[in-house]
Amino acid sequence: MTPTAIGVFDSGFGGVSVLRYAQKQLPKESFIYYGDNLNAPYGCRSEDEIRSLTLTACRSLYKRGLKALLVACNTATAASINLLKEEFPIPVIGTEPDILNAEADLADGMILMMSTEATTRLPRYLKLREKLIDPARVVDIPCPVGFVLKIESGVFAKGSYDELLEQVLGGFKEKLISGIVLGCTHYPLIQTHISEYAVKHFKTAPKFYDGGKTAVRNLQMLLAQNNLLNSTGNGSVEFMTSGNMEVYQPLFRMLLASPEFD
Numbered sequence: 680m681t682p683t684a685i686g687v688f689d690s691g692f693g694g695v696s697v698l699r700y701a702q703k704q705l706p707k708e709s710f711i712y713y714g715d716n717l718n719a720p721y722g723c724r725s726e727d728e729i730r731s732l733t734l735t736a737c738r739s740l741y742k743r744g745l746k747a748l749l750v751a752c753n754t755a756t757a758a759s760i761n762l763l764k765e766e767f768p769i770p771v772i773g774t775e776p777d778i779l780n781a782e783a784d785l786a787d788g789m790i791l792m793m794s795t796e797a798t799t800r801l802p803r804y805l806k807l808r809e810k811l812i813d814p815a816r817v818v819d820i821p822c823p824v825g826f827v828l829k830i831e832s833g834v835f836a837k838g839s840y841d842e843l844l845e846q847v848l849g850g851f852k853e854k855l856i857s858g859i860v861l862g863c864t865h866y867p868l869i870q871t872h873i874s875e876y877a878v879k880h881f882k883t884a885p886k887f888y889d890g891g892k893t894a895v896r897n898l899q900m901l902l903a904q905n906n907l908l909n910s911t912g913n914g915s916v917e918f919m920t921s922g923n924m925e926v927y928q929p930l931f932r933m934l935l936a937s938p939e940f941d
């Protein structure tokens with residue numbers, strides 16, 4: 680049988696922010712989401728470790744029968760997208776920090792790129808930075824794993840990220856920060872927290888950029904080019920995890936459905 684599902688992979692729940700756009704853009708498609716929740720976070724690991732975890736997870740996902748694979752993780756994309764493209768004979772789409780769009784879009788001011796520590800040091804991202812016209816405008820903010828750990832535990836109460844945000848953004852108070860690039864797919868899930876901090880402390884409210892949206896547009900384009908778009912169907916989402924299904928499935932469903940994360 681010809682595979683009809685689109686695989687969506689992340690180290691944990693971050694890819695849900697990308698899956699939410701994908702569902703909106705492609706409502707007739709069936710998605711199988713794989714969260715490597717047991718091994719998250721990836722962002723503090725070596726390139727080799729990230730590659731090996733990503734390959735193992737994506738192989739399990741691919742075995743389910745996929746027509747395309749969306750790597751909804753900036754860290755996994757930076758470390759392994761070429762390996763994944765070589766291994767799987769289907770369209771494979773990565774997610775990358777949207778720094779080029781942010782630079783083209785914003786006439787002045789500084790742009791902050793928030794991501795995992797791994798993304799900021801991996802050669803693929805450093806290559807992407809070389810395409811910037813004025814690299815000095817885009818400041819990388821390698822974020823501590825505390826962000827991802829809290830999101831993975833389902834902590835979203837008001838104020839719960841204030842301390843971490845102070846730690847990474849505290850040095851930019853009263854500065855003209857015109858844009859924030861969410862370079863980790865977990866961070867759109869706490870965009871309201873980041874935005875509240877920025878509005879309170881920066882000179883003006885920054886505009887947000889999310890590479891997940893670009894990734895979904897690329898997915899849609901590749902599906903169309905390869906005649907793989909579903910023309911009928913109600914759409915569905917199946918959840919897979921390397922962790923305990925009873926623990927992770929309820930949080931996954933909540934993150935996917937809650938209007939809080941729009």
Ligand code: DGL
Pocket residue numbers: 689690691693694719720721722723751752753754755795798827862863864865
């Ligand atoms: N969501 C991932 C990303 O986009 C990484 C989170 C992690 O596992 O550290 O980079």
